[in-house]
Amino acid sequence: MKFSVRDLVYIAIFGAIWGAVELTLGSYLHVIFPPLADTFLVGMIMASLGVIVALVGRHFVPRTGAVFMIGVVAAILKMIGIGGVTVGPMVAILAESLLMELGLLIARKHTRWGFVLAGALALAWNFFHKFIMMFFLFGKGVYEVYAGMVKQGASLLRIDLSYALLIIVFLLLIRLVAGGLAGWIAWDLGRVVHDRLAR
């Protein structure tokens, strides 16, 4: 990955914007919502904003690896920010930026649909994030806890277990749609910023 001075400065700026959003809005939302609700709401909001910022950045640095570099900068800024060391959001930022990069590589050309694919892939991580992090932290036994919770929840609400699984699939779909939308918005936003700077 070879970047010019201008590319690196733009990467720094978009990384700092993503980091600033994480440090201000992210910390605020994590305080308001309890940790167990993070995956379903806070994580999705933060990931969508991150996708928008990183993909707008890609508009200005149209090179492979730029989005990943933006993610690395944002993750490190998140690490040193107030609110303590938060491994979860750091892993999420890095994984999302890698998945965005993968989406852009698959799309090959610099198109709106490439951005949509990149956004959808990045937000898909948000669904698996807590399961993967919990696996690393607690081991595979944690899946037994989750499965038990789903079974007990289904019996408590007197709904069939298949409906519970349907809800899980629905939650994944919501993320894919939100990610695609974030990519779509990033494409428009990039052009608006471009036009404003050209004035």
Place this chain on the structure above:
Amino acid sequence: MTVWQDSRAMPRTRRIAFSVYGYLFFFLGTAVTAILAREGRVVLVLLGTLLFAGVFHSQALKLLRDRKIWAFIVPTLLLSPLVIGEPDLEIWGLHLSRAGFWAGVWMALRALCIALAASVFARAVSVSQMAELLEGMRLKGLGFALGVATNMLPTIQETMQTSYQAIRLRGGFRSGRLRTLRLLLVTVIAGSLRRGDDIVSAAEARAFDPARSLGSSISVTHADLALAAAFGALAVALLLV
């Protein structure tokens, strides 16, 4: 380059100097051994992690006072006897499993080991050392980008607040909130990029060239190698015994 951040630990550990690699080995080694350690053996890994953190970076132990970590661990401890294993005990009308209880305890201890090791790594390694480490992994120019980002961060946060207040005072968030949010983002990004042009000019005027970056100056110390060897031996022992 050695890492000394905890001044209280300095007098006791003057002879043992870990580099960034040492702390990285510690984090990865702890994660691997905690995953490999079955049942009660995880207690040994936790004791080792606590000892290392206490001696070399006692600030990392502040993690144990963080409510967020307990918010993850306590529910696991409480739920495990209810949902793991066959119930063989009844307390206050609740059917509990002893096996589930112990499974929950081992899971919680493993989580503590890994979280503590991550805390030691994040607190011991500075931003510039992290940048050097990543530059060594072929991410050329990252150190420069990180320096610019660290300097720009307060300005960007201030721009965000000022723009938000200005838009709010003009009644921007009363209707069409999404459009207003978009306007806020455009304002912040465009303003930051304009400032970025000045930084580019300044860097180019000083003939800065990212391709001529010196790369990583961090070298592995004897203490790092000893730590890596100790973790390797421990991992093998856990696999065999």
